[in-house]
Amino acid sequence: MFFEQVLFFIAGFGAIAGALGVAMLRNPFYSVLALVSHLIALAVLFLLLRADFLAAAQVVVYAGAVMVLYVFVVAYVGGSDTPLRPTEGGLVNAFGPLAAAAIFVEITVAVVGSSLSGLGGTGPDVDARFGSPESIGDLLLTRFLLPFEAASLLLLLAAVGAVVLSRKRRGLEDLDTPREVAG
């Protein structure tokens, strides 16, 4: 129990530090690295919540694959140092953190003032199968077969969309020239 609390606070502070790093570091490249550390801390929290398969998927898919994609795009586009607070529109930029703080206060009040009795406990005792790849796969292929297939279709659409977005468009010059002649 004590060990769990220590681990929660370490991983929680890691996650918060990573999140602050993502939102506040100037160089997008460092933001990506901060997000990787944030995701790994979050995977530790998932393990504390007995979501073993989700923690593994988080590290492999997110911190592995998606972040590599980010690193490639940041390297391609160029990690330009954008100023954290641009001089113009200062009022709007001050409004953002204020609104976020207001949301945080509101959610915290809602959680603390909630009459949900389960919030004060760790939840029921579960067996070792809870959250294991075996039981998650079992659920995905029986009860949640339709969402599973829909997710696979969505991934296919995203892959096709990425190819369409990033291919070289040689046709556009041909399209533009007659338009200029006509105009």
Next chain:
Amino acid sequence: MDTSWFVVLSAFIFCIGAAGVMTRRSPLVVLLCLELMLNAGNLALVAFSRMLGNQDGQIFALVVMVVAACEVVIGLGIIVGMFRRRLPIDVDEMSELRG
């Protein structure tokens, strides 16, 4: 640990992400902050799934991860397209998507 700790932590991470989306100008960092918000939602889903002793929330979190991956792929594709057309990489300048 009580479930409320996890939920409050998730709310905190969500709000950091929301502040980042509202203040940063580079679309790359805006996408990263969107990831933060989605992950905070995932943490809340998994915490409630543990609270109820029911694995449905974990399946939901898995689907959220799939949707986040798709969003990243399309968003990064759009950013690469903007870069190729020499458009400014800035969300304030980016007010239309017409090629």
